[in-house]
Amino acid sequence: MVAFTPNRNYPYSTAGDPADVPQALQDFAEAVDDDLETRDAVIRTRPYAKLRGAGTVTFPVNVQTPIPFEIEDFDTDSMADLTVSRTLLTVRTAGLYWVHARARIYVTGAVPANPFVLLILLENGATAFGVNRMHSLSPGSPNYFDVSVSGLGIGAVDDTFSVALHHNIPTYTELSRFRELSAFRVAN
Amino acid sequence: MPGTTPRGYPFPLYTESANFPTQMQSLALAVDTDVQNNLVTAVNNGLNQPSVLASSSVVQSIANLTDVNLNFTVESYDNANWFNSGVSQTNFTAPSTGFYMMRLSVSYASNATGARTAIVKINGNFIWGKTLTGVSYDITQVMTVHMHQLTAGDIVTFVARQNSGVALNCTNRIASINKISA
Numbered sequence: 001m002v003a004f005t006p007n008r009n010y011p012y013s014t015a016g017d018p019a020d021v022p023q024a025l026q027d028f029a030e031a032v033d034d035d036l037e038t039r040d041a042v043i044r045t046r047p048y049a050k051l052r053g054a055g056t057v058t059f060p061v062n063v064q065t066p067i068p069f070e071i072e073d074f075d076t077d078s079m080a081d082l083t084v085s086r087t088l089l090t091v092r093t094a095g096l097y098w099v100h101a102r103a104r105i106y107v108t109g110a111v112p113a114n115p116f117v118l119l120i121l122l123e124n125g126a127t128a129f130g131v132n133r134m135h136s137l138s139p140g141s142p143n144y145f146d147v148s149v150s151g152l153g154i155g156a157v158d159d160t161f162s163v164a165l166h167h168n169i170p171t172y173t174e175l176s177r178f179r180e181l182s183a184f185r186v187a188n
Numbered sequence: 189m190p191g192t193t194p195r196g197y198p199f200p201l202y203t204e205s206a207n208f209p210t211q212m213q214s215l216a217l218a219v220d221t222d223v224q225n226n227l228v229t230a231v232n233n234g235l236n237q238p239s240v241l242a243s244s245s246v247v248q249s250i251a252n253l254t255d256v257n258l259n260f261t262v263e264s265y266d267n268a269n270w271f272n273s274g275v276s277q278t279n280f281t282a283p284s285t286g287f288y289m290m291r292l293s294v295s296y297a298s299n300a301t302g303a304r305t306a307i308v309k310i311n312g313n314f315i316w317g318k319t320l321t322g323v324s325y326d327i328t329q330v331m332t333v334h335m336h337q338l339t340a341g342d343i344v345t346f347v348a349r350q351n352s353g354v355a356l357n358c359t360n361r362i363a364s365i366n367k368i369s370a
Contacts, residue, residue, distance in 0.1 A: 005220035
């Protein structure tokens with residue numbers, strides 16, 4: 001009767017087994033191989049996704065608006081489907097995620113007296129879990145500034161992460177292609 | 189006496205008498221123990237790094253020109269006993285030695301005078317800070333991210349400091365720590 005190891009369930013021969021050394025070694029080797037391959041896949045497919053922009057986009061003034069993306073750089077867990085949504089990363093494996101976003105914003109002309117630009121990380125389109133709020137906006141040369149934001153999101157399966165822009169600069173014209181959103185699972 | 193591989197797996201030497209079941213059992217059990225203890229556990233730990241996420245929206249007064257330890261009232265995530273609000277609402281204790289990423293976001297009430305700083309301290313020592321100028325028409329929100337080595341038992345505190353000339357209220361604050369590497 002073949003026996004099995006206590007943790008990984010690898011088969012090994014016992015004294016009463018038929019003397020078939022090649023078969024016993026093959027069974028053992030294949031069991032170890034399968035086990036290590038499965039472990040390796042768990043590491044290689046750790047959830048991570050990154051989206052970025054391809055062209056410029058414009059945004060309304062004084063309206064919180066989700067930022068769209070056109071290119072999927074990495075996606076190990078099918079978090080993005082740009083044919084369904086250009087703004088969302090969807091959690092497929094529940095856990096704690098480090099989420100990061102950045103954007104380059106062009107401004108032409110004067111800014112208002114009390115300017116602000118907010119980059120907001122949102123869970124399920126509503127709950128902010130990271131906000132970067134900028135007030136010192138003095139466009140000159142170059143006439144753009146970069147904003148980034150990061151945060152930890154606790155994601156259940158089918159929860160979504162997105163990033164939104166909110167500003168009050170009438171002379172702001174567009175968001176450059178230098179915009180991205182990434183999410184990386186750090187814990188269960 | 190069998191030979192052993194560098195990982196400790198036993199194998200029969202040519203000079204040994206053949207006892208295939210026993211020799212195979214020894215090898216299988218050695219591989220089993222090694223994979224379980226040194227690979228599977230390491231992978232699982234690597235995929236579930238010690239992390240904590242805490243926040244508070246309870247107003248906290250930040251005195252002028254004073255380092256004030258921020259307190260946290262909501263613990264959203266903690267998989268390694270980082271934080272115990274029953275013991276301290278300000279201290280985060282590193283569960284193991286390693287390289288960590290720390291993040292703090294702190295909001296100050298509107299006030300146009302002076303600067304607002306978000307600071308990370310380890311064992312009471314200043315490690316990193318970020319400063320922004322205050323504004324009169326909006327809250328001032330300072331966010332900083334920093335990576336640093338921690339030793340098991342180190343105490344991380346998140347600190348606010350401002351120089352408006354008067355005490356300022358801190359409204360919302362979020363702090364997090366994630367282990368990156370051993």
